[in-house]
Amino acid sequence: MAKVEEGLYYSTTHEWVKVEGEEALVGISDYAQHALGNIVYVDMPDEDDEIARDEEFGAVESVKAASDLVAPVSGTVLQTNTVLDDTPGLLNSDPYGSWILRVRLSDKSELDALMDAAAYSRFCESL
């Protein structure tokens, strides 16, 4: 049973969003890391790049597969977590403590389309 952390927003493509004022951290959920297996590489955009909701912004690769990262929100990339360049396995061992991007949100109303922890738990159970 995948862990779901309270207080985050979740997308159907298994990214989480942690809102901090006008900014947000984006990562992948425990369900996503478990479905992929041991992660060996994270492809991240550049700082200052724009990401758009529902569009691909990078990829995660495990020993088994590559998977697109899909933006749960739109915004400007303020920072990428370059610690993941050398230790991508942090996404497996601590998926909610290991963010991938810090973004400045361009439209906070987009959060309304995401799921809360309870809804995301139900969504994962339905898969």
Added chain:
Amino acid sequence: MKCIRLHEDSCRRLSFYLAMEEYLARNMTDEVFLVWQAPPAVIVGRNQLIETEVNLGYCREHGIQVFRRKSGGGCVYSDMGNLMVSCITDGNDVPFIFETYMRRLALFLCTTGIRAEVSGRNDILVDGRKVSGNAFYSMHGRNIMHGTLLWDSDLTAMEQALTPSSSKLRSKGVGSVRQRVANLKEAYGHAGAWAPADAAALRDAIVRSFCDSERYLTDEEVHEIESLEKSYLDPGFIHGCNPPYTLSREVAVPGSGLLTFSLSVRNGKILKVGVSGDCMQGTGRLGAELERLLKGRDSRRSSLLDALGSMTPGDYIRGLSVESIADALASD
């Protein structure tokens, strides 16, 4: 499973089939299967650095095209002696789905009389040698699994194309795992078993094993695939998706000695520059000045020359020129 076919007999370039897989995964709800062949090409994994995987000079000289796929894993060579097998399914549990598919593929080969086994690295081995390498692209509920099935590939060309010339690049991306390879044609010979007469017979047998129905793509669908193919031909995708890398090169400066330049590149843009050299003054200041001028630039020679512009490196290290710095740091 449904076998997807094209009306035409002729082969297209490999990028068309990569686009076809993605189109089928995105636009069809069925689980589908296709077997295809394409002219000689190298296909690097999604997060691989081309320069550390491919002998680009050899590929250019021998008309071998280089493509990037969206699935993970290592670099493969494919020619008309190879069957490419693609399987598109539903589901979220990647390790389970992949394992099931790989076992089925190996079982198919076993039913034709050869001892095929699945190895832990997404490969199928016969007598310890790899005859099939497979990769997975997970699209959030739809999955593309594809791989090689070596029938009678040119293994010498494969070896040459996948052996990069000596390079001082170190990639943070995904490296390929070298393994001994073999052609199935040879394996059937050794097994003394029923052997398909040619690649087409092997293709027909595998389709019969995996599929219970077939569908031909319409002209309209083919046009849409051709449109999607453009994204696989985009140099920005093939070369721009290189993972971060570091480069270290030595330059002999007449009258001064040996300098070592190091460069850190992410998404094709320079992040850091370092210079070191034995018993030389000025390397630290030169490194800082180069980083100031080059940070954020791409690392092609012309771009470096443009950025270095009117700089006079001889002020830092006697005998050093802008051209020799560009030669040392250029990615092309």
